[in-house]
Amino acid sequence: MWLSTRVENVDTGIATKQGPSIPIEGMFNxxxxxxxxxxxxxxLGLTMISYNYTNQLSFNYHSLGEILVQGNAPKYISFCFFLGIMGSLHLMSFQLLLADDTCFARGYVTGSKIIKIATLLDFxxxxxxxVFTMQLGGSTDLESAFNMAVAQGGVEINFLTFGQILCGIAFVSYGLGFLLLELFQDEGVGNSYGYINFLAFSASGASLLLHATTFKCTGATLFALTSFSTALLWALLFEPSINEFSPTFGETELTNDVETQVEKFTRTNQYYNVDENYGSYSQQPSSGYMN
Incomplete structure (x- = not known):
């Protein structure tokens, strides 16, 4: 089985043709x-909408029954959720392209798997x-009946509540996943960043779950805003470092690690370091035997 290496032509002298002719790794950095x-x-958009309509910084879905069906509020809220969908898809793509094979620490691989679960739940x-907010504000008979049920606090809003429960679980998973990535990555930016992310996302997820189950305002959107702000500051330092040391699409980390270990072995072992030991071997006295 042929394994790709960091240096092209290092094995056979023949240029490989694997992958596109134009490098595309930069598109995913x-x-x-x-x-x-x-x-x-x-x-941030949900917080601004909440403050504009209720003079409260924290968004409370259960107390916004009438506001959810007024004017352009449903469109604005739908757009905010659309931005969240785009964010979860980007994070999902990051996890799919993350180098987390067996050459990395088990904690690092576990963190990557936890982020995979978090992105799916968040999405x-x-x-x-x-989908829920897209159905609001319509003028047809069915849409009007749905709007009235939501405005009166009917059971239909529980559909939105279920989505918030999934997001709450995703937040806790984000915090744990980011913590493990930071702790078990040699090129990490600092363990304190991982602990801050874990605490912020755990508090955000707990407040969102509490809001979904008790129907009370718990400041979930403010906690989420703080969590993603701290995570973004961490990612500005963390992502460039892992991009620098991660293998490209035509490489395998296992082969790169083997090459590194072999190179270190040949430099330190006296039987293989020919350049340094040739002189000493040539000066050794003869054993007395003739060929």
């Missing part, structure tokens, strides 16, 4: 930062919110 930025814009939760 900002997925983590862009995903967190979209999520930050989503909750489903944001999609539910987007």
């Amino acid at each position: 900002t997925l983590l930062r862009m995903g967190l930025l979209f999520e930050l814009m989503c909750y 489903i939760g944001k999609t539910i919110g987007f």
